[in-house]
Amino acid sequence: MVNETQQSCSASSSSRSDGGSSSGSESSKDNSRCSTPVLDADRHERLREKMRRRQEAGDKWFSLEFFPPRTANGAVNLISRFDRMGAGGPLFIDVTWHPAGDPGSDKETSSMIIANTAVNYCGLETILHMTCCNQTKDDITGHLQKAKRLGLKNIMALRGDPAGEEWEEEVDGFNHAVDLVKHIRSEFDDYFDICVAGYPKGHPEAESYEADLRHLKEKVFAGADFIITQLFFRPETFLKFVKDCQAIGITCPIIPGIFPIQGYHSLRQLVKLSKLEVPQEIKDVIEPIKDNDAAIRNYGVELAVSMCRELLDSGTVHGLHFYTLNREVATTEVLKRLGLWKEDPRRPLPWAVSAHPKRRVEDVRPIFWASRPKSYIYRTQEWDDFPNGRWGNSSSPAFGELKDYYLFYLKSKSPREELLKMWGEELTGEESVFEVFTCYITGEPNRNGHRVTCMPWNDDPLATETNLLKDQLEKVNRRGILTINSQPNINGKPSTDPIVGWGPSGGYVFQKAYLEFFASSEIVTALLKVLKKYELRVNYHIVNVKGQNITNAPDLQPNAVTWGIFPGREIIQPTVVDPVSFLYWKDEAFALWIEQWAKLYEEESPSRMIIQYIHDNYYLVNLVDNDFPLENCLWQVVDDTFELLN
């Protein structure tokens, strides 16, 4: 249902590209109505549509290729890299298929799981590579079904390398990529966008360049949507290839694969694998500096930039595909110099959007998970339903249990030793915990000279927006109001504001002031007295680990705390303080004390017992100041509380 509605909406949007469309009333009456405001048309398009729209708009783009990591730690690092490089605005990323690495399994290093994480947890449009040789039809169908179930929408269909030295055709098996393309189309209809590989110099095993072109045409005519090419060293190689493709009737997009040379050894290895020859003029430069990594990389960047410029200037190329070799520096540098790296401070929504098709209508989340979006996505991954952008008519929103704190995409980026340096090798009392919170806020080193750059509730340094509240936060954390989430009130800033803006331009964004913290029962008792004075202005929820819950929220209704008003749209309210989900968040927030902090220490050690004591006795509090046009009163509430305690 939602799918149909959305499709009809995006269909109608294409008819108004001239800024004003004219139609008879009859046809307009047939148009359906979107049930959810479409903030970002992009979010609702399939990859081939995005490509077409960008090409029509003359808007150049890039994409990034990664291979799956070997180790679990490598996976954690790769996911952070996705987040960082995702910020530059790639149209998509792709993840290669490593037959030797159990690529379709649930292992955190498998191609399937890395692609799953990119789509669902990093919100990246993703192509999963898949090879077909040496696999049964059933294996392949199983992989494709799993990919679909996980929300993957794009497949790069490849043959793969032969098992032995020599290539032997299998009867009834998949011998060529074209077999895989046909299989996908026959089993999955139009669900997947399919990409195939093109070889600007011809495939090394092909009888001839011309024969290889004919193979490529077969793949396209079997249902491929676009082509990404093998790397090449000279722009004219690619441009000739495109011309030759067009000459035999290939009309789909052909995207050049760009390989910025990053080191002598990696180049040699790649050349060996791909059976390409490095042109003499490049060898001449590289050989003399082969031991100087920095020099080679600089040269590689120069070379790539100049080749990319030539390609883009040719008018034939609308997007560039980068072979990153899982490294950031060279590719980012090339993209920045080309002006393609677009770190837009504006967010489509105030939180990290997932690229799973079923979540494309999601437009509201509880604020509690603001610093743990991946955990929120994980705990709601089983929800099928986001009608009007939120969980549906379920009488009880079923949050998944969060037992496995070691899911690699939820894991802290910092190893145990580093966490101990930040949070204290040895705690001497609750006060030393207050100090850790305070150092995280101020950015000052702790008493042992280490900066606290993450907390169990937030794996990243303080958000720019939270920085606006830094002084007040420092003050209250010193005294045991241990803040884990907060936002200032905003009364109508432009949606393009670099710090608090989000959504399409031309709009206005608003926030109610929010403060969430742990505090002792002594503080909470005083706070409750103070809150009586603010009964009509401040909504509160106060809960301990046992679930004892004190609130003045009317009728268990959610309170909108972030919203935006945009031209020609319904109102979006992407974050709410929701009394029901707060109790699920409470379980997670309290558990993080133990799972991420207490367990750093020996059992029954004094440090561990201090954290355990806080876990058992403190309350988790959230406060909302409903009077967003006035000065935030939450600091006054906290001051009054401390005064009462004195």
Add this chain to the structure above:
Amino acid sequence: MVNETQQSCSASSSSRSDGGSSSGSESSKDNSRCSTPVLDADRHERLREKMRRRQEAGDKWFSLEFFPPRTANGAVNLISRFDRMGAGGPLFIDVTWHPAGDPGSDKETSSMIIANTAVNYCGLETILHMTCCNQTKDDITGHLQKAKRLGLKNIMALRGDPAGEEWEEEVDGFNHAVDLVKHIRSEFDDYFDICVAGYPKGHPEAESYEADLRHLKEKVFAGADFIITQLFFRPETFLKFVKDCQAIGITCPIIPGIFPIQGYHSLRQLVKLSKLEVPQEIKDVIEPIKDNDAAIRNYGVELAVSMCRELLDSGTVHGLHFYTLNREVATTEVLKRLGLWKEDPRRPLPWAVSAHPKRRVEDVRPIFWASRPKSYIYRTQEWDDFPNGRWGNSSSPAFGELKDYYLFYLKSKSPREELLKMWGEELTGEESVFEVFTCYITGEPNRNGHRVTCMPWNDDPLATETNLLKDQLEKVNRRGILTINSQPNINGKPSTDPIVGWGPSGGYVFQKAYLEFFASSEIVTALLKVLKKYELRVNYHIVNVKGQNITNAPDLQPNAVTWGIFPGREIIQPTVVDPVSFLYWKDEAFALWIEQWAKLYEEESPSRMIIQYIHDNYYLVNLVDNDFPLENCLWQVVDDTFELLN
């Protein structure tokens, strides 16, 4: 589904009357989530719950009794009276059952249709009387089914008067009100709230006062929810009656029926019908002044006020039921003097809310029908579904045809002769139409000395809010921008603002500036040129009677133009400019030229042809200024348009 959710919400609301509730997390996890913000708890309660809540809060209330009119014109007048007296805040009204007037029929004067109109079009909680004698079981079940279908939720179960002089029991028939109460409970379970009549002096036909009390107890034990009494003349009569009821175990609410004496003859007639005796002390006052209507009414008001005060002061009485005899003055006066008339400038929503149970979750409407809410309700009466407060997943929102412009509740209050005086006995050209629009805006008399107090698109004088725009509106109407709907921009006024406020207190309301008008194609051509300059700021829809439609609305999405932010709530956006429903409104807006205006004149008369020309050639335009925090730019747009035309 919606019902269940809502019930669970209101159930949970009762547990927080102390402003803070405490519960374990397990029970909270079971709580369901409201899919729609509950703005006004009242809207979701049944009548007996409202009574209980008001009694618990010590909040005195009143209700009003009306009888169905004899003529169609009487029906139009009664409906206006409902609207005016509804403004004073009655807890409910009730409509008597006139067996002689075909009470269950679809005639505009039937009890059923008057009650239907009160509920659905005036938004009043309504009790429909129903008598049972001389009717078959099937007739009665049919009436009850119809009442349920129309959204009526409360029945006053009565016996009714015998057909002949003497009362004869019917075997297997309904002989007493208690039979009707039992029948309703057995056939409709708990759907209806049931009221029964109590006789403070005993029913005139009862064997004795005591026997009558026993009959009353039977009716209550058969399932009645509360009692309204026959009129009486002395407070002690009522207070004794209540005590006697309680003594035999009647515990439900007993509401005194108050009859403010309004004239000598009406009093005599009522006394005759009800077989009551007027106390001597009242006769002594009335007889000498029996020809002085004003004096009798003044005395009646005095008497009623003093009796009501005594009743309220007794502590036994929480609500007063008024026999209005379909008149306004005396009852309104009594209520105002008692301080019970509560004309709250704040509206629950910016538009007239319907009291039909299925519409209780409705919280958004297209702005086009702002001045014709009854028409909107009529045209959407078949919608079953208001999920999240709006029309649902229907691919095409099915608006009913508006062919019958003579439905009494949609009819102009003014007769033809008055309309001709206002809108011109004879039109001389388009300019004379411009003049009518201008006079409606300014409130100045037209060239023949008549004030224009209504227009085909708006049966009432200019709204207070629109008055804010009066000067600009006058200027543009003079020049042929014929405005039919507009609102100023509002950037966060308190929800208690007497002019633009709505919803619960403590909130903030917002609006985007809106302007809707008819204009010639010459003006529209210039306007479209001007609008290019405002492309990013102003959304427009321009359509003619044939449905030629020009718009820059993105993706056919609705544009929120009124919204409110409230403590502890999700955001409410009660009015939108919706591109789809605009085309349905267009049909109605153009048809009103012909149906209400052109048809005042002879066929082929010049006046009629002028209106017909406008109908055939003008465009209907709506403009929204999305930049609500800035000064409204729509006047500049119009000025620029006129400048271009010069």
